[in-house]
Amino acid sequence: MIDQKLAKRLLRIFEQKRIVTFMYFGTRAFDINVNKNSDYDFILVLDRFILTDSMKIRSILQQKPFLGLEINLSYIYLHDIKIRGFDNFQIRSVLKDLCIYLVGAKVLLGKNIFLENPIHVSGKKIQQIMSFKIQEFYGRCDKLFTQNLPNNKLCALLRHNIKTMTRYYLIMLGFVKIKDIDKVSYGRIFEIAKANKLFSYQFYNLSSKLLKYQSDKRAIQNLEFLRRIVYEKYLKTLTL
Numbered sequence: 001m002i003d004q005k006l007a008k009r010l011l012r013i014f015e016q017k018r019i020v021t022f023m024y025f026g027t028r029a030f031d032i033n034v035n036k037n038s039d040y041d042f043i044l045v046l047d048r049f050i051l052t053d054s055m056k057i058r059s060i061l062q063q064k065p066f067l068g069l070e071i072n073l074s075y076i077y078l079h080d081i082k083i084r085g086f087d088n089f090q091i092r093s094v095l096k097d098l099c100i101y102l103v104g105a106k107v108l109l110g111k112n113i114f115l116e117n118p119i120h121v122s123g124k125k126i127q128q129i130m131s132f133k134i135q136e137f138y139g140r141c142d143k144l145f146t147q148n149l150p151n152n153k154l155c156a157l158l159r160h161n162i163k164t165m166t167r168y169y170l171i172m173l174g175f176v177k178i179k180d181i182d183k184v185s186y187g188r189i190f191e192i193a194k195a196n197k198l199f200s201y202q203f204y205n206l207s208s209k210l211l212k213y214q215s216d217k218r219a220i221q222n223l224e225f226l227r228r229i230v231y232e233k234y235l236k237t238l239t240l
Helices: 002-013 053-061 078-084 097-102 123-144 151-173 178-183 186-195 201-210 217-239
Strands: 019-025 040-046 071-077 106-110
Touching: 002 019, 002 040, 002 053, 002 071, 002 106, 019 097, 040 078, 053 071, 071 078, 097 178, 123 151, 123 217, 151 178, 151 186, 151 217, 186 201, 201 217
Parallel strands: 040 071
Antiparallel strands: 019 040, 019 106
16 A cells, blocks of 8 residues: 555654654545546645755655655644644645645544644635635636647546536535545535536536546537536625
8 A cells, every 4th residue: 555655664764753643635545536547645744844854755755666656745844833823724725724624634653633733714714715726726727728638638637627616616605524525426526516406407417428538529618618617606606
């Protein structure tokens, strides 16, 4: 197992007392929505900054069996988190909703500091965060059309982004909780949307076909149609 092998390698490189927590999350961790392109998501919390840390982590990921795999390893320092506070938590563009998300992550080393330090995020704030994410993934689709990708690659990425936008929209409306993201399959996401009559019958009929593996020009156009339906539904929510 890649997660266990990576945990052993980190223990070999870093002193055990320096590893506050090493956790595995995302689709692969819970074997939900997994496909051959799914990446491996980990977060490593070390005690404090040491100059050589980045190069040590880089050296691990450049070795077998990790070389060539899509491993997304975020690392951060407990010292920095304590100064900023969990309420101001951020890794790159990911905000404090990640703290809620990581409460249910798999602990491979250390302890789950996010479970020990729960934060409250208001419903309004969650809506704002999800709104930001929907905009982000809608914009990612725009960019895909300018990258001269082959049809099969474009379709695969459009499908992923449409599913993700729909998932964030359900969280925004309160139908799915952030901490349960990795435990709800994409199939279940569309079942929840259908049960709550969020989209038209045409949407579900078309999505049941396109969320598979069609990759011709017509499929691209229809996926673009689905993307716009989700986005316009989101925009309508903002005006209510």
